[in-house]
Amino acid sequence: MKRKVELVVKSVHVIALETIEMTLVNEYVAKTAIPGQFLHLSVEGHTLRRPISIANTDHKNKEITILFKIVGDGTKQLAAYRPGMSIDALGPSGNGFSYDSKSNSILLVGGGIGIPPLYNLGKTLCTNGIHVTAILGFQSKEHVFYEANFRKLGKTYVVTNDGTYGHQGFVTSVMDQIEEFDTYYSCGPIPMLKAVTKQLHQYNGYISLEERMGCGVGACFACVIPADNNGGYKKICQDGPVFAADEVIL
Structure with missing residues (x-):
């Protein structure tokens, strides 16, 4: 079973047309997530969680960055979250990227x-x-x-x-x-x-x-x-x- 975590919103920015960058704080996710994994976010009032890939992690500051497009009511509501609010999530989820360290x-x-x-x-x-x-x-x-x-x-x-x-x-x-x-x-x-x-x-x-x-x-x-x-x-x-x-x- 995937681990249930609480993410605290640190910042929310519009970085392109209908594209949101959100920085979240959670020590466990910031330290354990690997490239390619995602967070399965719960948005209040919506039954299904939203899978959002992880764009960056900052171990030192315990931060995770996600990017998503506003494509429906769920992501529109998620984009309206403000610093200090909490998001219930499952993750880090899925199998991420593997690579050969000998690659050039x-x-x-x-x-x-x-x-x-x-x-x-x-x-x-x-x-x-x-x-x-x-x-x-x-x-x-x-x-x-x-x-x-x-x-x-x-x-x-x-x-x-x-x-x-x-x-x-x-x-x-x-x-x-x-x-x-x-x-x-x-x-x-x-x-x-x-x-x-x-x-x-x-x-x-x-x-x-x-x-x-x-x-x-x-x-x-x-x-x-x-x-x-x-x-x-x-x-x-x-x-x-x-x-x-x-x-x-x-």
């Missing part, structure tokens, strides 16, 4: 709100002396966030669907400009993940799946995904959200 170069490919967990991973990789290159995909200029954060980690390409900022197109549009790398990690919408895994099929890769969850502990079967062509499946909340690129069928 890693490619991070993120789309929209799938970008935050990759920032947490990128920081960890850089701390361990691994070179990082990032491709960040957004709908338009007004949706762009964390560009400066990623540029501190390594070379970063920003792509927008409409071309209002950075390169025009999709994250796959700039992959021919990327120098050789050992492994890739990607998180974002399913269509993006399909395109990325297809184009980078010759590389070792890992994908993190974003999915609406029910219980968050593997009991309700609301977030299953096919794992083979014979009826096998994986539970995103329990077996994931991170999988080897060839471990599930998108």
Whole structure:
């Protein structure tokens, strides 16, 4: 059973169109969370918890940073929380990213709100002396966030669907400009993940799946995904959200 924790809101900021950055305080989560894990947050008045990936941890100050988009009543209410308020949560939940400490170069490919967990991973990789290159995909200029954060980690390409900022197109549009790398990690919408895994099929890769969850502990079967062509499946909340690129069928 996932651990139940109380998170105290420290700050709330709008960092892009309908995109919220929230800093929370909880010593246990700040010290134990690994890149790729998420928090399953309870929002008052809503039955289902909201799974939100962890974008950063600060062990010293016992802080956790999450980013989320306002897409419905639940996230709208969550965005209205103010410093000092408490949030009931389960976590840190899920299986996070694993990496080979002997790797020389890693490619991070993120789309929209799938970008935050990759920032947490990128920081960890850089701390361990691994070179990082990032491709960040957004709908338009007004949706762009964390560009400066990623540029501190390594070379970063920003792509927008409409071309209002950075390169025009999709994250796959700039992959021919990327120098050789050992492994890739990607998180974002399913269509993006399909395109990325297809184009980078010759590389070792890992994908993190974003999915609406029910219980968050593997009991309700609301977030299953096919794992083979014979009826096998994986539970995103329990077996994931991170999988080897060839471990599930998108």
